[in-house]
Every structure is written in structure tokens, then in C-alpha cells.
Amino acid sequence: MSAMSSNNWDRRSILRATMGLAAAGGLAACGGNTGRSEGGASGKALTQYFHAYGEAGTQEAIKRYAKDFDGANVATQWITGSNFESKLFSALLTGNAPDVFEFHPQLQLIKSGQVAPLDDIINPVKDDFNPADIKSHTVDGKIYGVRMIDDPQFFFYRKSMLEKAGVDVPQTLEELAEAADKLTTDKVKGLFLGNNMVSTNYALVWAAGADxxxxxxxxxYHTDEVAAALRLYRKMFTSGHLLLDAPADYWDPSALVQGLTAIQWCGMWAMPVxxxxxxxxxxxxPFPAAASGAKPAVYNGGWSMFVNAKGKNVDLAKEYVKWLWIDQKKYQEDWALSYGFHVPPRVSIAESADKLKSGLPAEGxxxxTDYGRFDNINWTQAMITALEEVIADAVRKGVDPQKALDTADKKVNRELKKLFG
Structure with missing residues (x-):
């Protein structure tokens, strides 16, 4: 379900962002249907926001789960398009704000009192969550948001294409650039990093030994090693070896499946397709090491469910989130494994997930496990945008990376000052 996360909404910017998907099987229809369930407690109503996952059956699944909740009629807003973040943030400022919504952990939502702490519903099962997921949702000892899915992202490749070109699996970013060169033909591009190339932002920073x-x-993130990695990205961008105009973005598996590219950055959600x-x-x-002594990187996108602390039905919303994302393990397992592959954040569900125990899913x-890195709750939407602009400037426009990073520094420092003084 796509992610990431992200981190942005070209996957789902993001993302992420990833982690939106319009892929793996066709976007479910949206339109004006609010998805209000029949039944439920008469007179009590909740609204939940989801971005449009690309895997077939996801919208129907979420509405099916909601319909089983006896405590209220739960309406689902299934937000299509590439600007889920902006639609969500705009809605939160109005009287029509959702009671619960999926998003990624971000400090400004907590500082502004927008999301409710959920310790009371999570603490009884806290030890059954991946500790990194708990940590990435915790501020001052309080937990905000219940993780629904973890979405590892890495490179997928066509073995036959690499074999034919005499290319080994790249171990460094330099080798990835060389592979893209050797794999490019008049019909196939060597590498797809996404149409705007921002989906690998975090992985590039981590693989360069930074954060x-x-x-x-x-x-x-502003290091000489990151600047050098950006220069290499620029070289790849101007080389003609990258797929830059795919019909669908990186979260959709079609570029690799249709033979438009030999290597594609994507998420585990697309593996079944x-x-x-x-x-x-x-x-x-994984994203290969981009600096001496640095490790490869796997970005863990994913999505979490939050309760709108400024909503009219906070207690009922928490009751619904507890019912669906804490108590209903069958639905949590279904959501993680039936419409694409995601790593269940609940340890007990992950341990019994047979679909992930062998072959390529087990490799994922x-x-x-070896290289996964999680969202930093203190890295906010404004900072995400600032780092995306570095790619636009340094990679696509040819601005000196150090200058592009300087520009980002001003925006990020402004945001950090707002948050931390």
C-alpha cells in the first residue's frame, strides 16, 4: 500500500510518502461516494480519511472493516490524486475534518494539539509492536498513532536483463550509475528512480552515512558525502540512462513489469504483482552504499492511524481505532497481506505471516530487518518539501549541491526553531 512514505505524494506526492498507490492492479474508484456504512449505532457517525491505495480491493476492504464496527456509522473518504497531504491538512482546519485519518508521524501535528495521544489503547499491547514503530510515534513518553503497515522500499530488477548486459547487482551508488549505463538500450532505460526522483531522498542520505x-x-544531511551523491544523481539524470517519464510513478510496478526499465525503486507492496x-x-x-564505510539503506515507509484531537467525537474515534487496529487481528493481517505485501507492525502477526516466510518476500x-530505517517524527512536512527541492535544484536543474543544501538548511532551520526554539 504503497507508501512512504515517504514520504511524499508523488508516490503518494508521496510519498511518500511514501508510502498512495496507483498501481498494482488499478486504482479503486472514488467519486462522490462517502462510503457511509449501513447499520452501526444509530445517530453516531465517524469519518475516516485514506489516500487511494493502488492495490485492487483496498477501498472495499477498508469499507468492509468499518461496516463491522457496531459503535458508529463510519464513512470513508478515499482521497485520490497526488496531494493527499494538502487535502488532509486543509480539511483539518474546517468543520468537516475527519475524526480519524491515516498519515505519518510528524511532530507539528502533536505540537499543535491536532492528534490525540493513544497510550491508553496501545499500552496493553505495546510489546507486540515493532519497537522501532513505537519509537517513531513517541514524543515525551506519549504514543501518537497506531501503525497499520510497514512498507520497506528497495530496488527491484530483471535478472535476465542484468545477465544479458553482464552486470552484477550494484554494491555502491557508483556501481548503480554504471549499471544504469550498461543496461540502457534503445528500448529500455537502465534505471527508474521515480518521475521526480524524490522517492529515494532518505535512502540517499542514509547510504551516504548521514541522517x-x-x-x-x-x-x-548537509555533508560532503551527500553532496557527492547528489552530483552522481545529476550525472545519471543528464546521462540519458534514467526513465524519467513513466506512465505511472515509482510506487506502481508497471515500469519494470512492462519492460520500460531494468531496475526500479519501489515498495514491497508491489511484489505480488x-x-x-x-x-x-x-x-x-537495497539502496547501495554511497560513501566509504556507509551501509546500504532500506526506507521503511508505511501508514498509521491517528485520532483528530480537535474532532467532535474523540472518545468514539479512539474506540473505533482500538477496535480495528488493536483488537481485530484478522483485519490487520488481511490489510497487510491480502492486497500487496507489507510487513505487519504487530510482532505476533508478522511471525505468523506465511506469505513472507520464503522466497523473495523473505528476502525483502x-x-x-538488516537495513530498514524509520521515519523521524521530528522531520515535518515543510522539511520533506525542502529536501525534495534539493533534488529539483541540484539534480534536475544543475545547481551546485552545496548551494542547494544551503537553501534547504534555511528552511529546515526555520522549522526547527519553530518546533524547538
Whole structure:
């Protein structure tokens, strides 16, 4: 379900962002249908916001779960398009704000009192969640948001294409650039990083041995190694070896499946569709090391459910979130494994997830375990945008990376000052 996350809404910007999907099987229809369920407690109503996942059956599943909740009629707003963040943030300022909504953990939502702490519903099962998911949703000892799915993102590749070109799986960013060159033909591009190339932002920073912020919440992404990685991205961008105009963005598996590219950045959510189309001709690898001594990186996008603390039905909304995302393990398992592959954040569900225990899915889980990195709750939407603009400037427009990073620094520091003084 796509992600990430992200981190942005070209996957779902983002994202993420990823982590939106319009892919793996056709976008479910939206239109004016609010998805209000029949039945439920008469007179009590809740509204939930979801971005339009690309995997077929997702919209129907969410509405089916909601219909089973006896405490209220739950209406689902299924937000299509590439600007879920802006639609959500705009709605939260109005009288028609959703009672619950999916998003990623971001500090400004907590500082502004927009989201309610959920310790009381999570604490009894806290030990059954991936500790990294709990940590990424915790501020001052309080937990905000219930994780629904974890979405590891990495590179998928066509084994036969690499073999034919005599290319080994890249171990460094330099080798990835060389592979893109060798794999490009008059019909196929060597590499697809997404149409605006921002989906790999975090992975690039981490693989260069840096981070978005340090432990003191100061800028940590502005390093010589990150600047060097951006120069290499620029070289790839101007080389003609990248797929830059795919019919669908990186979260959709069609670029690889249709043979438009030999290597594609995507998420584990798309693995079943890719496997069905490509069989054993499919491999995966993490974002390769981009600096001496640095580790490869896997970005863990994913989505969490939040309760609008400024809504009219906060207690009822919490009751619904607890019912669906804490108590109903069958629905949590269905959501994670039936419409694409996602790593269940609940340890007990992940341990019993047979679909992820062998073959390529198991390799994906191992990459997630070995190299997975999670969202930083202190990295906000404005900071996400600032880093995306670095790609636009340094990679697409040819601005010197250090200058592009300087520009981002001003915006990020302004945001950090607002949050931390």
C-alpha cells in the first residue's frame, strides 16, 4: 500500500510518502461516494480519511472493516490524486475534518494539539509492536498513532536483463550509475528512480552515512558525502540512462513489469504483482552504499492511524481505532497481506505471516530487518518539501549541491526553531 512514505505524494506526492498507490492492479474508484456504512449505532457517525491505495480491493476492504464496527456509522473518504497531504491538512482546519485519518508521524501535528495521544489503547499491547514503530510515534513518553503497515522500499530488477548486459547487482551508488549505463538500450532505460526522483531522498542520505537530523535535532544531511551523491544523481539524470517519464510513478510496478526499465525503486507492496508478471526473473537489493564505510539503506515507509484531537467525537474515534487496529487481528493481517505485501507492525502477526516466510518476500523482510530505517517524527512536512527541492535544484536543474543544501538548511532551520526554539 504503497507508501512512504515517504514520504511524499508523488508516490503518494508521496510519498511518500511514501508510502498512495496507483498501481498494482488499478486504482479503486472514488467519486462522490462517502462510503457511509449501513447499520452501526444509530445517530453516531465517524469519518475516516485514506489516500487511494493502488492495490485492487483496498477501498472495499477498508469499507468492509468499518461496516463491522457496531459503535458508529463510519464513512470513508478515499482521497485520490497526488496531494493527499494538502487535502488532509486543509480539511483539518474546517468543520468537516475527519475524526480519524491515516498519515505519518510528524511532530507539528502533536505540537499543535491536532492528534490525540493513544497510550491508553496501545499500552496493553505495546510489546507486540515493532519497537522501532513505537519509537517513531513517541514524543515525551506519549504514543501518537497506531501503525497499520510497514512498507520497506528497495530496488527491484530483471535478472535476465542484468545477465544479458553482464552486470552484477550494484554494491555502491557508483556501481548503480554504471549499471544504469550498461543496461540502457534503445528500448529500455537502465534505471527508474521515480518521475521526480524524490522517492529515494532518505535512502540517499542514509547510504551516504548521514541522517536528516542528529540526536539534538540539528541538521545532519548537509555533508560532503551527500553532496557527492547528489552530483552522481545529476550525472545519471543528464546521462540519458534514467526513465524519467513513466506512465505511472515509482510506487506502481508497471515500469519494470512492462519492460520500460531494468531496475526500479519501489515498495514491497508491489511484489505480488511483479512476481505474478515476472516469476523468477525478479530480484531485489537495497539502496547501495554511497560513501566509504556507509551501509546500504532500506526506507521503511508505511501508514498509521491517528485520532483528530480537535474532532467532535474523540472518545468514539479512539474506540473505533482500538477496535480495528488493536483488537481485530484478522483485519490487520488481511490489510497487510491480502492486497500487496507489507510487513505487519504487530510482532505476533508478522511471525505468523506465511506469505513472507520464503522466497523473495523473505528476502525483502531480511533487507528490512538488516537495513530498514524509520521515519523521524521530528522531520515535518515543510522539511520533506525542502529536501525534495534539493533534488529539483541540484539534480534536475544543475545547481551546485552545496548551494542547494544551503537553501534547504534555511528552511529546515526555520522549522526547527519553530518546533524547538
Amino acid at each position: 536528516q537530523l542528529n540526536a539534538s535535532n540539528e541538521i545532519a 511483479m512476481q505474478k508478471a515476472l516469476g523468477d526473473d525478479l530480484g531485489i537489493f 523482510v531480511k533487507l528490512f
